[in-house]
Amino acid sequence: MATLGFLEYADAPPEVKAVYDDIMTTRQTDYINNFWKALAHDPATLRRTWESIKQVMAPGVLDPLTKEMIYLAVSTTNGCSYCVASHTVAARKAGMSDVQFAELMAVVGMANESNRLATGYQVEIDERFRT
Amino acid sequence: MATLGFLEYADAPPEVKAVYDDIMTTRQTDYINNFWKALAHDPATLRRTWESIKQVMAPGVLDPLTKEMIYLAVSTTNGCSYCVASHTVAARKAGMSDVQFAELMAVVGMANESNRLATGYQVEIDERFRT
């Protein structure tokens, strides 16, 4: 299941329940992902991580779908199977179509390829690209 | 500079010049990045890589700016300094503002953090997230 197990709503102390409630309200769902139930044994990390993700994933100059696709691009590159599974669902909920998913993966694939070519060929940064 | 050096336009054989010309036409520029000049000693890889990137980065259901930001998200996660430098410039050319860049980085950062938490806590994939 998870290293410290899952902390279910019914068994959670008030400070965990408060985070669970905020997750369900913010995301308009009655489901708490395993990720949160696994973190909940450490209420401080649960709260900090949730507050950070809530802030970062809120609509800004980037829309929620774009943000979810970036999340999925990173999770894919890191090879995190849990994160790929959960953020694929989240991106779809934010509106990602099959065609958008396929284009996203095509970009992720090419970026990973060209990253290694640049590294392996020891390409010096162009003068005009330096900060 | 680069493992095999840079192949300048003037010194390039016709099949390399043809790729350079297509890059400059497609991107509406007269500048060839070091990346391409480093790859050009292997004309087959130069052509294949360019054709693939041209296809993948062309406008589709995802717009060019979104694609460049995904490229930058992957390059950042892989720690490829050449790619971060060149795709930061490319994303800006595609319209990325400073605020969009900052939001992109905030998402990339959080995704990297939560990827490790999911892995380290050995969180089992939720039944409903399975394919």
Next chain:
Amino acid sequence: MATLGFLEYADAPPEVKAVYDDIMTTRQTDYINNFWKALAHDPATLRRTWESIKQVMAPGVLDPLTKEMIYLAVSTTNGCSYCVASHTVAARKAGMSDVQFAELMAVVGMANESNRLATGYQVEIDERFRT
């Protein structure tokens, strides 16, 4: 199971049995992890890897628990599920409490986040931090 299968004690040649015996004696256990049984088809790598780990993980100026937590931090960052599972158990055997585990993960998560922010923002190394 494993690419080359597991080599059980009863079926092992003398040079493998000798390593298995040393593992069991050093770790005061009668259990050989799948990792070692998978490597054992290559007795030279089995011996070299075991001797290296035995030397590196022995008490030094860092205590065994600290070393196991560092091992777990690396395994988490690399996304190695086998290693996370086995070193979580090893760290607990060395005394890691649930609260220590949670603090460890919090640090691992933040380090992964800030690593990417530093890379993505192309932060130049401070003069005073250079070697």
Next chain:
Amino acid sequence: MATLGFLEYADAPPEVKAVYDDIMTTRQTDYINNFWKALAHDPATLRRTWESIKQVMAPGVLDPLTKEMIYLAVSTTNGCSYCVASHTVAARKAGMSDVQFAELMAVVGMANESNRLATGYQVEIDERFRT
């Protein structure tokens, strides 16, 4: 320098100055790392990242030196040169000796090696290590 440049104290808006002040007070220094000055163009991310790191790196059941060494282990595994440079200095400030550094690196190296062996040999997780 950095993608968005460095924001110096004198040029910073009040909400950034407040974070800079808290960094200097908490760390008992009059120096602000380039990392923070690069992030400061996005005051929300600056504040969130600083508050998170302050919380995570504060003394807990793990002491500050152990936390800094874990940070360095992760940064090394991710290949983040900025982070390796800055956290090597931070770990030393927290008391890391040359011998402790060398033991840390030895563990990081072996963990990276054995992570890949476990993955490459496709070692199944031992029944007793499953959560």
Next chain:
Amino acid sequence: MATLGFLEYADAPPEVKAVYDDIMTTRQTDYINNFWKALAHDPATLRRTWESIKQVMAPGVLDPLTKEMIYLAVSTTNGCSYCVASHTVAARKAGMSDVQFAELMAVVGMANESNRLATGYQVEIDERFRT
């Protein structure tokens, strides 16, 4: 199974069948890997990826076995379990013996270890190794 499911030969449109046919002819098999059936929902990416891999993995100055072992070295380092499983089989089909596999893994392991030591010790590149 896979995010977009598997597209079986009988259900595939002509442009996908054409790629499947070329895969089976080139590899002299009547089996299509799950990888291709998962990609097939995006025929352009299916074709581009297959054409690229066919070109890259064809005999050149490096023989097919060497190329498959390099593929396996990369897949192991990236922690891609699907790729490790499929390319272990592909390398064996290309002639990889158990002893060659074991030597390959030993090199992959040591490279991962020494990569981190070089990074963690912040070793400056030797003047004579610079391009």
Next chain:
Amino acid sequence: MATLGFLEYADAPPEVKAVYDDIMTTRQTDYINNFWKALAHDPATLRRTWESIKQVMAPGVLDPLTKEMIYLAVSTTNGCSYCVASHTVAARKAGMSDVQFAELMAVVGMANESNRLATGYQVEIDERFRT
């Protein structure tokens, strides 16, 4: 230079000199790479790492050139610039031509791309590829 500085031959204690001598004899050179001079402050790690690399990189069923190319494939994938620089030189010394280098990089690039596609599409391992 390096975190603990470089330990030059003339300043080295006997146990370090012995390793340096063995490196120079084995590799038929009078040059000690910065990597070894950086590690030398920890003579135990210096010796263990050198003995391991000497054993792993010695001719076996895989020839030295193949081993060096695998090393370079891993170093490229990990983004270790020191290791890419030093092992490019080592591979060339072992006989790698420019064309072999280019083919190596093409394989490394494609492997990195397809690794991410397999992960991102959540491709289930084919029954016949399971160990």
